[in-house]
Amino acid sequence: MRLNLPSIIVLTWGVVGGLCAWPNGPLVTSGRWIHNSLGQNVTYAGVNWPGAADVMIPEGLQYASIASIVSGIKSLGMNAIRLTFAIEMIDDIYNGGDVTLATAFNKALGTTNGPVVYNKVLKNNPSFSASTTRLQVYDAIAAECLKQEIYVHLDNHMSKGGWCCSTTDGNAWFGDTYFNVANWKRGLEYMVTHGKSWGNLMSIGMRNELRTPSDNTTLTNNYYNWDNWYTNMVAASKIINTANSNILIFFSGLNFDTTLTPIVAGTNLGSSVYFNKTSFPYWDKMVLELHDYENSVSSCSTLQSDLTGNGFSTLSGTQTNTMPMVVTEWGHDQTDGSYTGVYASCLHSYLPAQHVGWMIWVLAGSYYIRSGTQDYDETWGLYNHNWSAWRSTAAVANLQSMVSATLAS
Ligand SMILES: *[C@@H]1O[C@H](CO)[C@@H](O)[C@H](O)[C@H]1NC(C)=O
Ligand SMILES: *[C@@H]1O[C@H](CO)[C@@H](O)[C@H](O)[C@H]1NC(C)=O
Ligand SMILES: *[C@@H]1O[C@H](CO)[C@@H](O)[C@H](O)[C@H]1NC(C)=O
Numbered sequence: 498m499r500l501n502l503p504s505i506i507v508l509t510w511g512v513v514g515g516l517c518a519w520p521n522g523p524l525v526t527s528g529r530w531i532h533n534s535l536g537q538n539v540t541y542a543g544v545n546w547p548g549a550a551d552v553m554i555p556e557g558l559q560y561a562s563i564a565s566i567v568s569g570i571k572s573l574g575m576n577a578i579r580l581t582f583a584i585e586m587i588d589d590i591y592n593g594g595d596v597t598l599a600t601a602f603n604k605a606l607g608t609t610n611g612p613v614v615y616n617k618v619l620k621n622n623p624s625f626s627a628s629t630t631r632l633q634v635y636d637a638i639a640a641e642c643l644k645q646e647i648y649v650h651l652d653n654h655m656s657k658g659g660w661c662c663s664t665t666d667g668n669a670w671f672g673d674t675y676f677n678v679a680n681w682k683r684g685l686e687y688m689v690t691h692g693k694s695w696g697n698l699m700s701i702g703m704r705n706e707l708r709t710p711s712d713n714t715t716l717t718n719n720y721y722n723w724d725n726w727y728t729n730m731v732a733a734s735k736i737i738n739t740a741n742s743n744i745l746i747f748f749s750g751l752n753f754d755t756t757l758t759p760i761v762a763g764t765n766l767g768s769s770v771y772f773n774k775t776s777f778p779y780w781d782k783m784v785l786e787l788h789d790y791e792n793s794v795s796s797c798s799t800l801q802s803d804l805t806g807n808g809f810s811t812l813s814g815t816q817t818n819t820m821p822m823v824v825t826e827w828g829h830d831q832t833d834g835s836y837t838g839v840y841a842s843c844l845h846s847y848l849p850a851q852h853v854g855w856m857i858w859v860l861a862g863s864y865y866i867r868s869g870t871q872d873y874d875e876t877w878g879l880y881n882h883n884w885s886a887w888r889s890t891a892a893v894a895n896l897q898s899m900v901s902a903t904l905a906s
């Protein structure tokens with residue numbers, strides 16, 4: 498064998514130069530697995546950090562610093578956050594520029610409460626100033642996550658900033674009152690381009706919980722279908738891949754992202770359109786995501802067969818499309834014994850056993866504003882109201898063991 502000196506030099510430079518350092522991206526898919534650049538399996542075990550509500554700033558910063566919140570996530574052993582954003586923020590950027598934090602809080606909370614909350618945010622996060630914009634908060638969260646070795650998964654949660662989701666909120670389906678398709682594509686393109694500099698943006702969810710736009714019968718009857726899903730999701734995925742070829746692209750399903758059946762099976766979506774992973778040049782960037790809130794399910798076997806039927810069968814290797822699956826939302830009340838119930842304990846064992854990644858809903862102990870109520874207490878939040886401690890140490894200890902089981906595999 499000939500000694501190839503230049504390669505050795507390049508390799509050494511790579512190690513020294515940090516190219517072989519965390520996060521070891523980009524991530525790629527291989528069958529049902531997600532691999533890093535070292536060829537190792539990567540499974541997400543993380544939490545949702547909402548940022549897509551009225552203020553369009555990630556929650557909690559009036560109570561805690563970004564560093565302390567991220568340290569909390571890290572203390573659970575988690576390796577990822579699902580950071581949600583609204584397209585409206587990017588629309589604003591195009592229509593005159595992103596707004597400052599003070600402006601954002603005043604607009605969403607009013608000029609009495611807005612400045613109070615804004616000043617608390619500055620007090621907890623002294624690196625912010627009067628000129629800091631909403632997008633710069635995203636930058637700061639990504640930077641802290643990079644420092645603490647946590648992957649960032651962006652998620653487009655809403656078009657118009659607000660609490661998600663209902664079938665009548667105007668954000669339900671492509672072409673709905675606030676769901677302008679061109680603006681949506683532009684917003685995705687903007688965020689994946691912007692996030693290139695973060696160093697830990699590994700993936701993006703194109704749209705959270707597509708659902709029936711039930712207050713618009715024309716849209717419901719003529720457009721709420723898999724054909725139209727295909728047209729829009731495939732077009733957006735191409736735009737994302739062209740803008741940032743490194744990141745994984747997550748495809749969510751219909752009915753609040755509870756079903757991906759015809760996508761996995763590769764069956765006729767309507768007008769002889771078939772989802773065929775191998776026909777995409779970026780097939781190794783495509784991931785499926787499902788949500789599961791079957792909190793009152795009666796048995797674990799029912800829950801498992803529901804998940805299999807709704808999309809987990811992609812993992813079996815027997816379907817037309819074999820792809821990685823991530824449960825990007827599941828969750829339960831943190832104020833009672835829900836974590837010991839059938840639903841939570843089933844997912845607790847089943848997801849790690851299936852080597853399926855997940856993000857629990859939700860990190861937030863409270864929201865700046867939710868559905869019109871300011872300082873809204875989130876009983877499903879891992880954090881307590883003021884984000885100073887876990888809401889339930891028992892539930893969180895239980896969750897921590899699920900993280901360990903997930904990452905052990
Ligand atoms: C990924 O994990 C599975 C299940 O543990 C294992 O069979 C497979 O070999 C792993 N792949 C790599 C590249 O480590
Ligand atoms: C329903 O949606 C379509 C498509 O966006 C739109 O043209 C129409 O005005 C909407 N109808 C109502 C009643 O909102
Ligand atoms: C899927 O696409 C690939 C590549 O274009 C093609 O070879 C294959 O026949 C297609 N499969 C189906 C089921 O259409």
Ligand SMILES: *[C@@H]1O[C@H](CO)[C@@H](O)[C@H](O)[C@H]1NC(C)=O
Nearest residue numbers: 560881882883884885886888
């Ligand atoms: C945060 O909430 C906890 C629990 O309600 C309380 O004990 C603590 O004093 C609060 N901390 C602050 C800084 O308000």
